[in-house]
Amino acid sequence: MKGLYTILLLILSNVFMTFAWYGHLHFKKLSLLQHLGLWSVVLISWGLALFEYIFQVPANKIGFQENGGPFSLIQLKTIQEVISLTVFAIISVYVFKSDKLAWNHLLGFVFLVLAVYFIFKK
Template identity: 45%
Template sequence: MSLPPAVLQSRWFPIVLLVFSNVFMTIAWYGHLKHKGSALWKVIIVSWGIAFFEYVLQVPANRYGNSVYSAPQLKIIQEVITLCVFCVFAMLYLGDRIRWNYVAAFICVLAAVAFAVVPKN
């Protein structure tokens, strides 16, 4: 992939890739929960196929992101994105409600991101 250096060194580019990566990941990991009648081996194969696209986005997100974030910062940011994507998926696709204790836990994770990206000085 040949993108302009300004894009590759942007603080937002890896975040955008991580968001799309997490959409694929969430579908691969949890999409089958509405299809419990499907054979497990079929679900595994379909999930692997979907997860391929997660990796196609996740690996570049981490590679390019490491030019502006440390590896721990990337991981913590990715976890917040995962929770955001999953909450939307759980409500819209699975019909789950997001309870107050989930929100409280999410706020704790957001605090972790804040601590992780605070400047070193």
């Protein structure tokens, strides 16, 4: 159950991370936000990043083996990276509508799955 909580919290964290890091690039499409200056954008991104950390830190604490969780440090980082790239791809395609998934993206995801397999192999 701790593994599932860890993964769900990391997914939430990465949704906020994606919007904090890249959401401001699409402010020009929103009339209310298109005229914001750099410092306003930084402050909005910081606010979103706060929520990223509110989910990410507990995820790692719950999931880490030395705290009773199921994952080693390397496994946690691997899970984080796969979730990060997956969430980014989904948001990029379906929310920002800035890219389309192509064969090379799908092949890259296959390699990510292989990376997870090898990292978790005992």
